[in-house]
Amino acid sequence: MRIIPKHAHRRKRLGLILLLLAGVGTSVGFVTMALNENMNHFYSPTEVVDGKAPKNHTFRIGGMVRTGTVKRSNSSLDVNFEVTDTAKNVQVLYTGILPDLFREGQGVVAQGKLNDDGIFVASQVLAKHDETYMPPEAGQAIKDAQKLKASLKE
Amino acid sequence: MWLWFHKLGSPKYFYTLAGKLIPWFGWITLLLVLAGLYGGLILAPTDYQQGESYRIIYIHVPAAWMSLFIYIVMAICGAIGLIWKMKMADIIASSSAPIGAAFTFLALVTGSLWGKPMWGTWWTWDARLTSELILLFLYLGFMGLQSAIVDRRTAANACAVLALVGVVNIPIIHYSVEWWNTLHQGSTVMRMDKPAMDTRMLIPLLLMWLSSQFYYGTVLMMRARNEVLDRERDTGWVKELAMEGK
Numbered sequence: 001m002r003i004i005p006k007h008a009h010r011r012k013r014l015g016l017i018l019l020l021l022a023g024v025g026t027s028v029g030f031v032t033m034a035l036n037e038n039m040n041h042f043y044s045p046t047e048v049v050d051g052k053a054p055k056n057h058t059f060r061i062g063g064m065v066r067t068g069t070v071k072r073s074n075s076s077l078d079v080n081f082e083v084t085d086t087a088k089n090v091q092v093l094y095t096g097i098l099p100d101l102f103r104e105g106q107g108v109v110a111q112g113k114l115n116d117d118g119i120f121v122a123s124q125v126l127a128k129h130d131e132t133y134m135p136p137e138a139g140q141a142i143k144d145a146q147k148l149k150a151s152l153k154e
Numbered sequence: 155m156w157l158w159f160h161k162l163g164s165p166k167y168f169y170t171l172a173g174k175l176i177p178w179f180g181w182i183t184l185l186l187v188l189a190g191l192y193g194g195l196i197l198a199p200t201d202y203q204q205g206e207s208y209r210i211i212y213i214h215v216p217a218a219w220m221s222l223f224i225y226i227v228m229a230i231c232g233a234i235g236l237i238w239k240m241k242m243a244d245i246i247a248s249s250s251a252p253i254g255a256a257f258t259f260l261a262l263v264t265g266s267l268w269g270k271p272m273w274g275t276w277w278t279w280d281a282r283l284t285s286e287l288i289l290l291f292l293y294l295g296f297m298g299l300q301s302a303i304v305d306r307r308t309a310a311n312a313c314a315v316l317a318l319v320g321v322v323n324i325p326i327i328h329y330s331v332e333w334w335n336t337l338h339q340g341s342t343v344m345r346m347d348k349p350a351m352d353t354r355m356l357i358p359l360l361l362m363w364l365s366s367q368f369y370y371g372t373v374l375m376m377r378a379r380n381e382v383l384d385r386e387r388d389t390g391w392v393k394e395l396a397m398e399g400k
Binding site: 036 | 199200201202203204208211233236237238271272273274275278279280281315318319321322326333334335336337339340341342350351352354355
């Protein structure tokens, strides 16, 4: 099949369409680049620790719940945990009911503000799911392997 | 191939061919849906983290893929229509729009139903969800524009340009989960590595996707055939058909 049309006027129209696509593509590209900060749904703990997140403003922080840091209050719904991107950690305080997928080692996105002590006071905590799907046996097998690896390191 | 393309551009040829293909496509759709649902809802194992809730992907993922695919089809038809002034290109594009809109809506709704128990929210304005919502508006805009302009040729040209401008959104939807931090997870199947999914879960998913493709084919041909009759009602062959009482 001929992709390039034979007739001059058709070639011209094809050229115009390609021009249109290129034009719209680059302008949308520029706009998204200009908005890049705002296109991100959340800041990583490293960005927050480095002071890149807005002060006195509501923003979201995303990362893993650091294993062994989840502390629940006995008398209220307060939960304390650290969010990590493996490089830096940020302390998060949340009062409320957590989603089903919330657990240690799980990705979460929390919305809230940093207080003066550098603790992130969250008004909402969402669980971020990863892209892997597998049966429970496989999930258990990976966990066992990781534990084995960790114990070998020690 | 070139000749076949020209033949398909003839509404009469398309009408007859589609009439023969529709029952085949319909039955294949049904068989694939049954196989896919059986595999997905009964044979596939539960997920290690999400339990049974993950099974909504057997609707959500094919619907989302189709929403992108159909829009690309419409954009290609738009380009063909603008360059070669083919009547059939416009017919295919305008018959596809409501189907694409339905798939987009389905993807958004099923995603939302899954998001509440898993993420903890029905909706969030991250790049993936927002760009998919824009896609729904593009489909609706296309349909609105089509019916707002009375003259068919003007409508076809305007809609073709809209489809082409909107196609920029397609790579944004697909790559949104890689380019930016989003709440939506990354791609499980459509990625450079091998799919991050157990084979027993993956096969029904691909079956469901294939059935969606055939469903799209079936409904598209049915809609396009009606559209052909409507647009060609003053031609000899349509009048003959009407006389025969078919």
